[in-house]
Amino acid sequence: MLVKLKKTREAKGLSQNELARKTGYSLQNIQKIEQGRAASITFDALGRFCEVLECQPGDILEWRPNNIDDKTGHSSNDEVLKTASEEVEGKSESPKSTKRQPHMIVIDANRGAA
Template sequence: MAVLVKLKNTREAKGYSQNELARRTGYSLQNIQKIEQGRAASITFEALGRFCKVLKCQPGDILEWEPDDIDDKSDLSLVDDFADDKAVALKGDSQKRPKHQAHMIVIDSNKGVA
């Protein structure tokens, strides 16, 4: 599963028991346990909103994306590669560009295409 539900970590960090979270959100204890144990097939935006309201947190405190395989992890490097290339271009350095690179064309009316 690529999206992890970190409800237990967030709940414990805020000092709530499963029973207290169930009572305050209106969900059953069994439902809270199922979500925390990773046995829930999905979580609705409504549930996520209730958890965030009670726990006074953001959705990112409860949900985390984790790449499943090497392709997912390498896709993340595209953002870093672009930032690195931009920094290199600003410094005027002629370092070799990374394998996964986003290209940018800058048009200067005085010099043509750079």
């Protein structure tokens, strides 16, 4: 997943400090997201960024498959997306899935993998 928060923020003429103040997120969190050091982002955060920047989620996040398996032609991210879409559709059978859990978008499913 490619994070385009910095590009979108700069196009709107906002500094990181202004975005932090308007969204309620810390400057450090915004820097982490813009530098690609955040492992995930909640739908709530994405919604706040879109509201303040008057944009769509696709203006902030861009899907870029990586690690395509030569044998299957599938990305290593396919399973993450399948699980996420099942949770959104209410099909997940995971006992850990509850209505109180914040939904997250995984920015780099392979971060830290050996």
